[in-house]
Amino acid sequence: MRVRIALAEKGIKYESKEEDLFDKSPLLLEMNPVHKKVHVLIHDRKSIRESLIIVKYIDEVWHDKSPLLPSDPYQRSQVGFWADYTDKKTTLMLEGVGGLLDVEVASTLTKEANDLSLPSTEEKVDH
Numbered sequence: 001m002r003v004r005i006a007l008a009e010k011g012i013k014y015e016s017k018e019e020d021l022f023d024k025s026p027l028l029l030e031m032n033p034v035h036k037k038v039h040v041l042i043h044d045r046k047s048i049r050e051s052l053i054i055v056k057y058i059d060e061v062w063h064d065k066s067p068l069l070p071s072d073p074y075q076r077s078q079v080g081f082w083a084d085y086t087d088k089k090t091t092l093m094l095e096g097v098g099g100l101l102d103v104e105v106a107s108t109l110t111k112e113a114n115d116l117s118l119p120s121t122e123e124k125v126d127h
Ligand SMILES: N[C@@H](CCC(=O)N[C@@H](CS)C(=O)NCC(=O)O)C(=O)O
Pocket: 021, 036, 037, 038, 039, 049, 050, 051, 052, 087
């Protein structure tokens, strides 16, 4: 989902291929031989894997359009931390051994997200 959002924010046209995760295509297995998972971005005949890495890649390659990540290294590290945290929680939940975010973590997450003061959509368009 966040890869699609990043592409949409940047206004990048792309071709999307649906995957049957119970019968993975040879292309997916070739492009992501380590994890064999979606999403994979194929750009200039090269594959970029892992959604957070793909988002960073998109932001760097199309850096002249709508920045997706904060320019401040500390703020960027916080975005990376919570994106990674969400990934791990989601994976645990999908594997059936995790649970929902507890109240304390959810409250910390909200506070940190607010503290980041990310640029609004309007500000992004102006840059
Ligand atoms: N950390 C990876 C997670 C990718 C992931 O879990 N993809 C799931 C679909 S949302 C998948 O391909 N599952 C198939 C499988 O595990 O075999 C990312 O962010 O790209």
